[in-house]
Amino acid sequence: EVQVVESGGGLVKPGGSLTLSCAASGFTFDRYSMNWVRQAPGKGLEWVSFISGGGTYKYYTDSVRGRFTISRDNAKNSLNLQMNSLGVEDTAVYFCARQYYDATAYRRAFDLWGQGTLVTVSS
Amino acid sequence: QSALTQPASVSGSPGQSITISCTGTSNDVGNYNLVSWYQQHPGKAPKLIIYEGHLRPSGISDRFSGSQSGNTASLTISGLQAEDEADYYCCSYTGAFTFSLYVFGSGTKVTVL
Numbered sequence: 001e002v003q004v005v006e007s008g009g010g011l012v013k014p015g016g017s018l019t020l021s022c023a024a025s026g027f028t029f030d031r032y033s034m035n036w037v038r039q040a041p042g043k044g045l046e047w048v049s050f051i052s053g054g055g056t057y058k059y060y061t062d063s064v065r066g067r068f069t070i071s072r073d074n075a076k077n078s079l080n081l082q083m084n085s086l087g088v089e090d091t092a093v094y095f096c097a098r099q100y101y102d103a104t105a106y107r108r109a110f111d112l113w114g115q116g117t118l119v120t121v122s123s
Numbered sequence: 124q125s126a127l128t129q130p131a132s133v134s135g136s137p138g139q140s141i142t143i144s145c146t147g148t149s150n151d152v153g154n155y156n157l158v159s160w161y162q163q164h165p166g167k168a169p170k171l172i173i174y175e176g177h178l179r180p181s182g183i184s185d186r187f188s189g190s191q192s193g194n195t196a197s198l199t200i201s202g203l204q205a206e207d208e209a210d211y212y213c214c215s216y217t218g219a220f221t222f223s224l225y226v227f228g229s230g231t232k233v234t235v236l
Contacts, residue, residue, distance in 0.1 A: 044126065044230040045214070046227060047225040062222075100171060100180070102174075107175060108175070109214070110159070110171060110214075113168035113169055113170075114168060115167075116168065
C-alpha cells in the first residue's frame with residue numbers, strides 16, 4: 001500500500017525540542033521530494049518545509065527557518081523534522097506530504113498525506 | 124509570506140454550483156499558474172483535487188474545476204453533493220527565490236444546505 005505515516009509528536013515545554021518522523025512505503029521514496037505541512041488546532045494549513053529527493057535542496061517557511069531542520073534517510077524510506085526552540089505557536093498537527101508526480105512530470109502539489117502527528121507546546 | 128485570501132464560508136443546495144475564490148499577489152498566484160486545491164474533511168488528511176490551476180488528478184470527479192485570472196484562482200464545485208461538505212484550501216507555489224516555496228489559503232468551509 002502506498003502510504004506515509006507520521007510519528008514522534010507529543011507534549012513539549014516551550015523552548016524544548018522534538019523530532020518528527022515520517023515512514024514511507026509502497027513507492028520509490030528517493031524519487032520524490034517531500035514536505036511537512038502543519039495545522040494548528042481549528043486553523044488552516046501552513047506549509048513548513050521541503051526537501052528534494054536526494055536531500056540536497058531544503059526550504060523552510062520564514063517562521064521556522066533556523067529552528068527546524070528537515071532531513072531524510074532514503075535507505076530507510078524515512079523523512080524527519082528536527083524542531084528546536086519550540087514555542088506555543090508551533091502547536092499543530094504536522095503532516096508529511098509527498099510531491100505529486102502525474103506520470104509526466106513532478107508537479108507543485110502534494111498528493112499523498114499521512115494522518116498527521118500532534119505536537120503540543122505548553123508549560 | 125501572508126496566507127492567500129479565501130472566503131471563510133460558502134454554502135449551496137444539492138445540485139447547485141458554488142465557486143471559491145483564492146486571492147494572492149503578483150508574487151505568488153499572479154506569477155505562477157501553479158495553484159493547487161485541497162479538500163479536507165474533519166479529522167482527516169487533506170486531499171488533492173486540483174493542481175496547476177485547472178488539472179485534476181486521476182480519480183477526482185469532473186464536478187471539480189479550477190481556473191485563474193490575474194492574482195485570483197477559483198475552484199468551482201458543480202452538482203453539489205452532501206459529501207462535498209468540507210474545508211477547502213488553495214495553495215500557491217511562490218518560487219525558490221523567496222526561500223519559502225508555498226503559501227496556503229486561509230481556508231473555506233463549504234456547507235451543503
